[in-house]
Amino acid sequence: MPLESCMILLDNSEFMRNGDYIPTRMEAQSDAANMIVNQKTQSNPESTVGVIAMSSAGPSSGAELLVSPTDDLGKILTALHGVPLCGEMDVAGKDAVDIAASVQVAALALKHRRNKNGSQRIVLFVGSPLQCADKRALVKAGKQLKKNNVFIDVIALGELEENEPKLRELVDAANGTAAAAAAAGGDDAATVERTCHLVTIPAGVLPSDVLITSPILRGDGGGGGGGGGSAPAAGAGGGGGDGFAEFGGVDPNMDPELAMALRVSMEEERARQERVAAASNEGSSNQEEKTGEDGEAVGAAAAAAPEAMDVAAMAPEVGEEMNDEDALLQQALAMSMAEGAGGAEEAAAGGGGDDAAAAMDTEGGDDDDDAAMQMALAMSMQGEGEEKSAEGGQQFQDPAFVNQLLGSLPGVNPDDPAIQEALRKANEDADKSDKKDDGKKDE
Numbered sequence: 001m002p003l004e005s006c007m008i009l010l011d012n013s014e015f016m017r018n019g020d021y022i023p024t025r026m027e028a029q030s031d032a033a034n035m036i037v038n039q040k041t042q043s044n045p046e047s048t049v050g051v052i053a054m055s056s057a058g059p060s061s062g063a064e065l066l067v068s069p070t071d072d073l074g075k076i077l078t079a080l081h082g083v084p085l086c087g088e089m090d091v092a093g094k095d096a097v098d099i100a101a102s103v104q105v106a107a108l109a110l111k112h113r114r115n116k117n118g119s120q121r122i123v124l125f126v127g128s129p130l131q132c133a134d135k136r137a138l139v140k141a142g143k144q145l146k147k148n149n150v151f152i153d154v155i156a157l158g159e160l161e162e163n164e165p166k167l168r169e170l171v172d173a174a175n176g177t178a179a180a181a182a183a184a185g186g187d188d189a190a191t192v193e194r195t196c197h198l199v200t201i202p203a204g205v206l207p208s209d210v211l212i213t214s215p216i217l218r219g220d221g222g223g224g225g226g227g228g229g230s231a232p233a234a235g236a237g238g239g240g241g242d243g244f245a246e247f248g249g250v251d252p253n254m255d256p257e258l259a260m261a262l263r264v265s266m267e268e269e270r271a272r273q274e275r276v277a278a279a280s281n282e283g284s285s286n287q288e289e290k291t292g293e294d295g296e297a298v299g300a301a302a303a304a305a306p307e308a309m310d311v312a313a314m315a316p317e318v319g320e321e322m323n324d325e326d327a328l329l330q331q332a333l334a335m336s337m338a339e340g341a342g343g344a345e346e347a348a349a350g351g352g353g354d355d356a357a358a359a360m361d362t363e364g365g366d367d368d369d370d371a372a373m374q375m376a377l378a379m380s381m382q383g384e385g386e387e388k389s390a391e392g393g394q395q396f397q398d399p400a401f402v403n404q405l406l407g408s409l410p411g412v413n414p415d416d417p418a419i420q421e422a423l424r425k426a427n428e429d430a431d432k433s434d435k436k437d438d439g440k441k442d443e
Contacts, residue, residue, distance in 0.1 A: 005115065006040050006048070008049065008052070009052045009054055014096065015128040029157060030083070037049050047073065051065075052065050052066060063106075098125070099124070121151045122152045127158045130167075131162065139173040145173075153197045156201065164200055171197065176198045199216060221236040331423075332372030338404065406419065
């Protein structure tokens, strides 16, 4: 902010004992004035601040200059916290504080300031009722401030219904005719620069909370206007100190070491937050990749499920093929037994009585076996193809295989002459059929 000399006018009448502000009007005023002093002195090291109490003990009971404009922060804070409550509440034809006279004293103190450079400003706190204040006197005081290039900011801390219209007259006069016409609706308010402001603090609200977002601390000319308004309107603006946001709100000209430390700390915190954000993004991407891999695994398992079902379905078919081989063996055994039975009958017809009797016994004993073998043959031939039958015939043409097969059967003697004769004939018939087939192929 630019160089500025400021006078703070405090209302220290007996009305400031009221507890409608926390904890009292006087202490709430002191807290707000302390914040304004800190903002003025930190915004520019060469800015000066003075303090005036608008009530004093003694016969005059008028405004008292506590500290002339100075840049010594210790003197200023001592004066702020040492303001006593004084003055009379009920005086015929006279208010507890004289606003016009106090403003004239503040303007005179600013006129005799040490550093003539920079702007001049008055911050006026009013918490006493202005029953006897003359509007014409207030307007005259405002015009005199305008003539001397002195700006004024008014903060109303109570008795708002009675004081606000009169204080508005003072602020409008200090802003000039153009601002007053804009406030009355004659001109566009946005095109008129207002250098003086009125801020009203509702009861129960801390003045410092309202002032921190008001034009008084922001130091700009716009917003809040000459007419000021209520606390919500004043709180619509942004907070002060944005110019030093890089240094944590601390002026590097006032405390360069603290400002640099805050800046380094803010940069480290910003870098840490960026690392945390990067790690979070990387974790989310890894989680998405893992989810994709799990989905692929589930898809592969779903694709493999039908193949497993096919294998399970093929298992009974394999068992059926095993059963078919057993049936083929049964068929071969039946054929060999049938041929053996036929050979035994021929031997019985051409031989002697003992041979015939033996043949009859063999025939009678084999009838049941023949019937069982024929039934097994009929069952096995159902569903058998020509290719399997041909392969089976080729296998049973091997004498060694047939002898081994017959020897594994219980109650069957492979060396029986009847069985041997039947096998020999079967081989001869097979050779004859092969020769016939070869002859047909040659033709």
